[in-house]
Amino acid sequence: MKDSKKLPHYLQYGTFILSGLLLAIALPLYAHKISIKTDYTDFLVYYRTALRVAAEDWQNIYTLSDGQSPFRYLPPFAGLFRPLAAFDAKTAPLFWYAVQWLAFGWGFFFLFQTLRKVTRNAFWISCISLLFILRLCLDTFTIGQVSSVMFFGFSLGLWGYLNSRSALAALGISIPMLFKIGPGIVFGTFLSRAKTEQHRALWGALFTVLGFILFGEIWGYFALGSFSAYHALWASWVGIVNADSQYYDASHYGSQSLNSVLLRFANQGFFSAEAAHHIYLGIAGVLCVGLFLFWLLRSPKSLLGRGHFYTLALFPYFWLMPETFKYSLTPLAFPVAFLVAGLLNSHARKGLQRWTWFALAFGFFTITVAGKDLVGDVVFFGIQKLSLPWLATVILGIATGWHAWSESKLSPFARLLSEALLYRNSYCLGPWRRLPDENRTLALSVLVPLPLANWGSLDPVFIQKTVRELAKKIRASIGEEEFELLIIPYGNRIAPFTHQFHPALNLLKNDLQIQTLIRFVTRERDEKVAGEKSTDSDFDGRGGALREGFLTSRGKQFLIVHLEQACEPDFFPKALRALHEGYDLVRANRRQPESSFEIPVKILPLVYKRHRLGMVFNRLVRVFLPIQTSDTHSGNFGISWRLAVNAFSTQISSHFLFDLELSLAAKALELRELDIPVKINLEAEKKFPRLLFEGLTVLRGLPILWERYRKGCYGPMPRPTKITADDWGLSRGVNFGILCLAKKGVIKRISIMANGPHLQEGLEELLGLGSQIELGLHFNLTYGKPLQTTPNPTLILENGTFIPSPFAFLRRWMKTPKQVRREFVRKEFQAQMDVLEKLGIPISYLDGHHHIHMVPGLLKELTPELKTLKNVRLPLDSSLLFSAQAPISFLAYLARPKFKSFGLSYLPFVYPGPRHFSDPGYFRAYLRKYENFEVIVHPAEKNDLAFLQYPDAYQEGRVTEFQTLQMLGVKS
Amino acid sequence: MNRSILHELRPLPRLAQSTATGFTLKVENPVEVSLVIPAKNSTHSLETTVREAHAYLLNRFSNSFEIILVPNPSGPDDPSDRVAESLARQLDQVRVVPHEKPPGKGAALQTGIVKSRGNWIFFTDSDLPYDLDFFDQAIEKLRGGYDLVTGNRRLASSHFHIPVSLLRLAYGRHRLGLGFNALVRMLFPIQTTDTQAGIKAFSRRLAVETFSRQTCPGFLFDLELFLTAHGQGLSQTDLPVTLHLNTEKSTVRILREFVLVAYWLSRIWIQNRRGYYGKRADAVKGILSRYRGADFSTRFFLYARWKLTPYQKMSSKLPGRGKILDLGCGHGLLALTAALESPHRQVLGVDHDPQRLELANRAAVPLQNLRIEKGSLLEPPEGALFSAITAIDVMHYFTPPFQEQILRKAFERLEKGGVLLVREVNPTGGWISRWNRTYEKWATQIGFTQANSQGLHFRTPEGWEEVLKSIGYKVRSERCSSFLFADILYTCERL
Secondary structure, eight states: OOOBOOOOHHHHHHHHHHHHHIIIIIHHHHHHHHHHOOSOOHHHHHHHHHHHHHTTOGGGSSOGGGTTOOOOSOHHHHHHHGGGGGSOTTHHHHHHHHHHHHHHHHHHHHHHHHHHHHOTTHHHHHHHHHHHTHHHHHHHHHHTOSHHHHHHHHHHHHHHHHTTOHHHHHHHHHHHHHHOSGGGGGGGGGGGSOHHHHHHHHHHHHHHHHHHHHHHHHHHHHHHSSHHHHHHHHHHHHHHHHHHHHHOOTTSTTBOSHHHHHHHHHHTTSSOHHHHHHHHHHHHHHHHHHHHHHHHHEEESSHHHHHHHHHHTHHHHHHHSSSOBGGGOGGGHHHHHHHHHHHHBTTOOHHHHHHHHHHHHHHIIIIIIOOHHHHHHHHHHHHHHTTHHHHHHHHHHHHHHHHHHHTEEEOHHHHHHHHHHOHHHHSOOOSOSSOOOSSOOEEEEEEEEEEEETTEEOOHHHHHHHHHHHHHHHHHHHTTOOEEEEEEEESTTHHHHHHHHHHHHHHHHHHHTOOEEEOOOOOOSTTOOTTSOOTTTTSSSHHHHHHHHHHHOOEEEEEEOOGGGOBOTTHHHHHHHHHHTTOSEEEEETTSTTOEEEEEGGGHHHHHHHHHHHHHHHHHHHHHSSOOOSOSOSOOEEEEHHHHHHHHHHOOOSSTTHHHHHHHHHHHTTOOEEEEEOEEEOSSOOOHHHHHHHHHHHHHHHHHHHHHHHHTTTSOOOOOSOEEEEEETSOHHHHHHHHHHHHTTSOOEEEEOTTOTTTTTTHHHHHHTGGGSEEEEEEOSSSSOOSSSSOOGGGBOTTSSBOSOHHHHHHHHHHSOHHHHHHHHHHHHHHHHHHHHHTTOOOOEEEEGGGGGGSTTHHHHTTTGGGSOOBBOOOOOGGGGGSTTHHHHHHHHHHHHHHHHHTOBOOOEEOOOHHHHTOHHHHHHHHHHTTTSEEEEOOOSSOOGGGSSSOOSOOHHHHHHHHHHHHHTOOO | OOHHHHHHHSOOOOOOOOTTTTOSSSOSSOEEEEEEEEESSOSHHHHHHHHHHHHHHHHHHTTSEEEEEEEOOSSTTOTHHHHHHHHHHHOTTEEEOOOOSSOSHHHHHHHHHHTOOEEEEEEEOTTOOBOTHHHHHHHHHHHTTOSEEEEETTSTTOEEEEEGGGHHHHHHHHHHHHHHHHHHHHHSSOOOSOSOOSEEEEEHHHHHHHHHHOOOOSTTHHHHHHHHHHHTTOOEEEEEOEEEOOOOOOOOOHHHHHHHHHHHHHHHHHHHHTTTTOOHHHHHTTGGGGGTTSOHHHHHHHHHHHHHSOHHHHHHTSOSSEEEEEETOTTTHHHHHHHHHOTTEEEEEEESOHHHHHHHHHHTTTOSSEEEEEOBTTBOOOSSOEEEEEEESOGGGSOHHHHHHHHHHHHHHEEEEEEEEEEEEOTTSTHHHHHHHHHHHHHHHHTSSOOOTTOOOOOOHHHHHHHHHHHTEEEEEEEOSOTTOOEEEEEEEEO
16 A cells, blocks of 8 residues: 555644644643642542552442542453552652553554554654653653553554454453453454454453463462452452442543434433433443444455454544543544555545545544644533533544445455346346257267355366266267257356366367366456356356256256265266156155265265255245255256257356256246265365355245246246337347247237338348238337438438437427327328338338337328228336336327227237346246237347437447347247 | 072182183193184074084184084073083084083183184174174284273274164164273273174183183173273274164063163172272382483473373283384383283384484383384384284374375285284364474474474375375374373274
């Protein structure tokens, strides 16, 4: 993180001068102040305790007779304060003052050392943060708090945290935690660290705390003479803490915590003190859980970010301790230092910078400047009672949180969660990018997905051995017929592992003389920008890999092999035999009584537990889904071409659940299934993160599969008769897309744009298709140029083109005199019909580009022309009422009686949207439901619409439509 | 409690080793191997087992073996004895030694073993759930000087073949077995994690020692085998097995089994405490007094070292007979332990420090089977090959190339199947390791341990395993030290 800006000169000089003044003047001045101060300070409490310890007056260490300020720290601290008693009342405060300066000095030393790793301005930033808390420091010394020692602890913790010295960091954090329990929350930041660091931190903390307790025991034994006497001291400590919490009033001016703010409100009568307490507990709970989640789900991108993570942890201590004193705010030096460092970070965003400036300035004026001696009593107490210092910490906390967010990314755990739970990642494979070869020249395709991922990859030698054995078995069982073996790598570590596998696979190839497909697709999820369409959606997990293999394959039957659960190769000849006998799905079933496992003993517990888990899972599956088998996920299958086509074309899961979809497809199509017992060889079990991931995918995915099955997404291929493609003539891609689908018999009706720039492209071929295709006029008033020679300028743009928006056209239409618009429409209609007639295109129906023919009054003007053309589209689809297309439906609803009165005929109509096309299985179910409806589609073979003279808004979606429709043409 | 359980609680009488019964170390017409198979409720499986075993042994030992079937029919419906008789008629080397009472596997086995004539005695269950390949390795081990070689179902490299219907039972048994053996390890001086596997091979010496002492007629006789081996200074080792589970005892009479186990465990425990099986600890008792002449600091160092280092555990990894070389023996504690524990071992200790050699030699005085010599680790003594070589806490005094050279030399000087023991500090074991390294540095500087001025060179456990494997050893590593140290013992087998 060295790409930070240099601190501005005026700040450098300012901090230099101020720091100099502080050292030269303020320190001696305050030393003097201490020496003459005689009234109450916190130091007096420690000194009094030390004197009592020295006098062995154990009864009065913890006593309520001390009034508002008894000694409250743990008994071992009494031993630690003991040396103070060696000084007289005059020198003891000076000695304590020196101790405090030492603690602060070391604290700032560690802060400086930490910042040096992060920025070039370490020295200046340290000075700024010192100045920020300057007054607090001085106040602190005056009053004699232990917060300087706590400051040192926080600082050591920060240093250790940024330098990956977690045990030391934990030691540091434990120091303030032993004084006050609140800082213990800082340990939460270790959630964002690696497991080993967490363990070290745990040990470090245990070591410190136990050491402290041990010290107490030893000291107590020698000082008090017996353990029981010392333990009595503990008991009286418990007593004082209990009694203490009853009488303090957290709403007094000095307290700057959430609790005191709420109590001040309560005192003003906004709510009761009890309600304030509940609100406090609620906010504290939410805040802590939120912070823990933040640490768990984000991981810092840089050292600077790690610093923000740590300093963020200080804020709950400031906010949530029942009583936080203004002079406990000294650790604000750490967030302030990192905020300044964040400001100088050249990547920081404008809004963030502004907020940071504001936070620092607000904090400076309400915390630093507003001291009694500078602003006077009235202002000082006013500021304190208004909780402005507390508010300043809130604003600083928000700034720190914002910085922490922008300097962090999703943690691996969060990525695992999102991948397992988000629909778009795991459950939306979309249509096939290409069609499988329909000319099945080989007898058999063996699909072998090869996992290459963080969560586990396989030994190349093992793969080579397994695949060779498998290939030999298959060769022996199918004789001379040709087959292919497709090895499809998948996972997030394909590139790094590639070099390991290439030699092994090449050897295999030479050895077996068979075709091996090796496709390597890298995926980089980290860099994926939010909202960007994922490019790897068809190639994610095992399900995706299998689909890729299927689309490349040329065999008439399929064997699917699961390398991680390799079953004895005997299964595959058996499966082939069953396929020949007419079964469509042959599963290896690990749970039939005849099945057996061959495992090394070290994984026996895992295997057993997963076996039990699998039984439960399959029971669940049998309850919710119409699947009857006891093992859906052995991963070793034999499937027929018929099932393969249907299963892969209705698949949405790219991961673990594809195996279930296979069974669902077989069930929905009423195909024959067979389970064969197997012998499974396992060498290693799945790792925990992977099991968790799969568990989550199941939880998220099962309801999706259930709903899809219920809707009929896995059902047989529909045979729709009235799919209508619009926009012929718009571009080459559109024309050839439509032509391709028409040839396959998917599209039966085509609407032609007479003024389309590419009208004639492929037209001859289209007309050659003859009467199996119905052609219609896609009457157009919103795209390109009018065809009539002298169009009236009121209904077109100034440059002579149509108004490109149907709504703008509608508004203009309403304002135009009837005579003008009648003439305009009639002339245009005639011109468009003439062009088509000239080209010999037989027109049998009418519809409108952008459904422009639904513009009120437009069809009425065309009644004379419509004498010959009685078929008109009525775009009335009730499902559109809640979409952006609602106005069309509404207009269609209004127009329906008119259609009848004009004697026009129309077909029932549906208009599928992107959600239908992105899931081919869903689209299938949809088409089956609306078999004789007019289904309008806008396919394009490729997206060339951006290159048109008048671009069209709907582009990439056309290609998706084409791909989905294309799948309907595949014969099973 | 029914009558039969009383039978199973009654101890077997102690057998005399006599020529009259034929149960002695030397027998007439000895054969190389006796395979003893107790048979009960097994008809078909018995036949296949015997035929398979017969073919296997015939292939390996031509005629010098016998198979002893001990039918112990559970009732008139159990045709074990008839099947056994017919097998004996068909196959030359098969004999039948019927056993009547008392009931129990241990008692039946005793009957069979008393009649055996083999130098080595094998034993397996009649339904043969184990791969016979085990005996190939076992023979090698027995030849290498071990007296008891047992199958261990819990070694990482053991394999299970489990029908899915038995998965639950197998898992339950596995957990139960682990628990039982943890108890056994706690109660007895037994190191292994599986005492109850139904496949074992042992020497005639151990057979005679054990089965003359045997008291338990039931299934806990295995423990007596281990305890006798331990008590008599005979060495034991275990091998991974491949287990085919076909049927499992599914109806365990819990109360009955519990009573039997509790009774026999406590009885055997008491017997062991009384020294019924011999006392190995006696062998090394007073080992420190052998160093009486040394100065105080040395004796203090030796005392601490003896207390903090599990020498006996290391010694138990060595074969019970044969030539053993202790490289860098120092004061000779391990060499002494090994020599004292078994008179059948010929132990040779080698070190470079004359002072220590003198001390070690003095300590070794009355022992015939221990020699201490001056020598170098890089040039181990010539002569016949060793059945074991040890290098305890010495490797880190050498630079990595020298370490490798020493290991290679040791490999050359080991016989096939021989064992190399290497003990080294684990430098990646957290604060204990850090303290260990510091300790080694201090000890070297003070002069407790003496090294050449090469500095200290540590490797991670993975590093050691890699080096050892690359030379050709089969490595098993385990922690081997008191809680203050992080030493790891690498037990390497020359393949």
